[in-house]
Amino acid sequence: MANDPIHQFQINTIVPIEIAGIDFSFTNSSLFMLVTTGAVAAFLVLSTTGRGLVPGRWQAAAEMSYEFVASMLRDAAGTQGMRFFPLVFSLFMFVLFANLFGMFPYFFTVTSHIIVTFALAMLVIGTVIVYGFMKHGFGFLKLFVPEGIPGALVPLVVMIEVISFLSRPISLSVRLFANMLAGHITLKVFAGFVVSLTSLGAIGIGGAILPLLMTIAMTALEFLVSFLQAYVFAVLTCMYLNDALHPSH
Amino acid sequence: MAEGSDPERASRTGRTDLDEVRKRLDALDDKLDVHRPDPVDEQKAKMERSNYAMAIRVSSDFIAAIFVGGALGWFLDSVAGTSPFGLIVLLLLGFAAGVLNVMRTLGLVAMPKGEQAPPSARRRDTEDNGREDG
Numbered sequence: 453m454a455n456d457p458i459h460q461f462q463i464n465t466i467v468p469i470e471i472a473g474i475d476f477s478f479t480n481s482s483l484f485m486l487v488t489t490g491a492v493a494a495f496l497v498l499s500t501t502g503r504g505l506v507p508g509r510w511q512a513a514a515e516m517s518y519e520f521v522a523s524m525l526r527d528a529a530g531t532q533g534m535r536f537f538p539l540v541f542s543l544f545m546f547v548l549f550a551n552l553f554g555m556f557p558y559f560f561t562v563t564s565h566i567i568v569t570f571a572l573a574m575l576v577i578g579t580v581i582v583y584g585f586m587k588h589g590f591g592f593l594k595l596f597v598p599e600g601i602p603g604a605l606v607p608l609v610v611m612i613e614v615i616s617f618l619s620r621p622i623s624l625s626v627r628l629f630a631n632m633l634a635g636h637i638t639l640k641v642f643a644g645f646v647v648s649l650t651s652l653g654a655i656g657i658g659g660a661i662l663p664l665l666m667t668i669a670m671t672a673l674e675f676l677v678s679f680l681q682a683y684v685f686a687v688l689t690c691m692y693l694n695d696a697l698h699p700s701h
Numbered sequence: 702m703a704e705g706s707d708p709e710r711a712s713r714t715g716r717t718d719l720d721e722v723r724k725r726l727d728a729l730d731d732k733l734d735v736h737r738p739d740p741v742d743e744q745k746a747k748m749e750r751s752n753y754a755m756a757i758r759v760s761s762d763f764i765a766a767i768f769v770g771g772a773l774g775w776f777l778d779s780v781a782g783t784s785p786f787g788l789i790v791l792l793l794l795g796f797a798a799g800v801l802n803v804m805r806t807l808g809l810v811a812m813p814k815g816e817q818a819p820p821s822a823r824r825r826d827t828e829d830n831g832r833e834d835g
Contacts, residue, residue: 608794611794612794612797612798612801613798613801615766615769615770615773615791615794615795615798616766616798616801616802616805618769618773619762619765619766619768619769619770619795619798619799619802620765622765622768622769623758623761623762623764623765623766623802626761626764626765627757627758627761630761631757680753680754683754684754684757684758688758
């Protein structure tokens with residue numbers, strides 16, 4: 453059981469709730485989502501209460517995260533894109549904190565479940581579609597018809613563009629989920645080698661150093677991946693939002 | 702040649718002055734260089750990070766399009782009863798969309814003519830640099 457690398461992703465019900473035959477139970481996943489949101493809110497609120505003109509260490513960190521996301525959004529979608537800043541910033545902080553919380557031993561990694569990442573991706577794509585139609589009406593459909601295409605090719609190109617557009621939420625969600633899942637499984641497998649090798653006596657303990665070193669290296673890599681995936685998620689969100697703002701490719 | 706030796710001398714001394722100033726500027730630049738962060742090192746570190754991110758992005762973009770194409774074709778087949786042609790055609794279209802996705806991600810597909818350059822042009826520029834160096 454302790455060596456089962458998949459066990460860490462199991463959903464356990466903490467408070468069973470059932471409404472009209474549908475399971476709404478409060479699970480360990482919900483708990484960690486709550487903790488993640490709470491930690492993000494606490495970090496931002498507590499670090500900015502000082503409101504120093506010269507920021508302290510915590511305030512500097514909060515300001516840095518703001519600047520980071522703001523410049524990312526401005527680069528990808530222009531100043532007009534700043535109206536989506538709350539969405540992008542919340543997504544970035546949520547994914548980042550969820551990934552980093554997953555790095556604590558015995559903690560549950562929220563983003564290692566595809567349904568969570570898919571819900572986040574659908575939120576992004578839903579925003580793009582709703583805002584695109586709201587702002588441009590049917591002009592938003594120009595997104596699928598690049599200009600200067602010969603008339604005979606239009607149906608084919610539109611089909612390809614539509615598939616390309618539909619693949620976005622899938623690739624967005626699968627990327628984050630697969631990275632977190634694969635990373636945590638690999639970590640657990642290598643850490644499991646250490647435990648099973650040490651039970652083999654002196655030679656085993658000597659041999660266990662190798663997977664231990666690997667585990668340490670993987671841990672560092674996982675921290676990098678945690679940040680990187682949050683970053684990639686936010687960058688792509690910005691780019692898709694850019695399509696909603698300027699649909700003529 | 703022979704005439705106007707004064708202005709000539711003046712220009713010569715002017716040139717030496719200029720050379721001296723240039724030399725002093727170079728020396729100062731060298732001194733300053735020590736304190737400047739090495740742009741090559743910085744860029745290398747940034748690129749290594751972005752290369753890894755790019756590899757994941759490209760592969761997932763490609764696979765997702767094929768997956769969506771296949772799923773759409775399978776769905777159409779089961780609704781319209783045209784099995785297996787919908788699957789075949791849409792899988793191929795999905796493949797085309799996957800290639801398009803990858804080329805978009807890498808910034809290889811140029812924007813259509815007569816369009817204003819999108820604000821994301823800056824992003825593509827940095828990616829272009831990364832590709833040349835890598």
